[in-house]
Amino acid sequence: SAVISQKPSRDICQRGTSLTIQCQVDSQVTMMFWYRQQPGQSLTLIATANQGSEATYESGFVIDKFPISRPNLTFSTLTVSNMSPEDSSIYLCSVILGGEGETQYFGPGTRLLVL
């Protein structure tokens, strides 16, 4: 398995501001994913972040709202832009480890509350 860390672990933000969430992995991974999990709901994939290429966004998510960076094989950031209370959620970074097939592991998550 991998050790995945996220920063911040939680934050309270004002409407209209932006927050950048960092994800660090202790090994090199090709594919990183960003998920959102709203209260009481299941996981919703926001985008797939591959090193060296633009992120691939799922339906309903756009780059202007959720810009992603993937500067190397161990790190990625997700920015939640121009936040509204509807963005209050847990944001999870996830990776697929090479050599373990499709097994996907999750970071501890970032709890975001937008006032």
Add this chain to the structure above:
Amino acid sequence: QKEVEQNSGPLSVPEGAIASLNCTYSDRVSQSFFWYRQYSGKSPELIMSIYSNGDKEDGRFTAQLNKASQYVSLLIRDSQPSDSATYLCAVPSGRYGDDKIIFGKGTRLHILP
């Protein structure tokens, strides 16, 4: 769009009994299947993976796969209160190891002391 279906529950099971969690998937070419456990306020944790038809046992957990019926289940024997969590079934979206994974909405399991 590939789908993974689970009963949302809650499923209530007496302590010590067997908890049975079920999942169906829509894509016949799916080759691997995963069960994740998620405690409230925590991130999902992989507990079982299964690739072949039949049963796979790991401690108190048994995963069962029936590709013909497109059905995968998770049995938890000797259920403990610490097993109370949401269980997510997950299936890769394609044939290859680097595809994103489709998650079901999860089944909430409550073990009654």
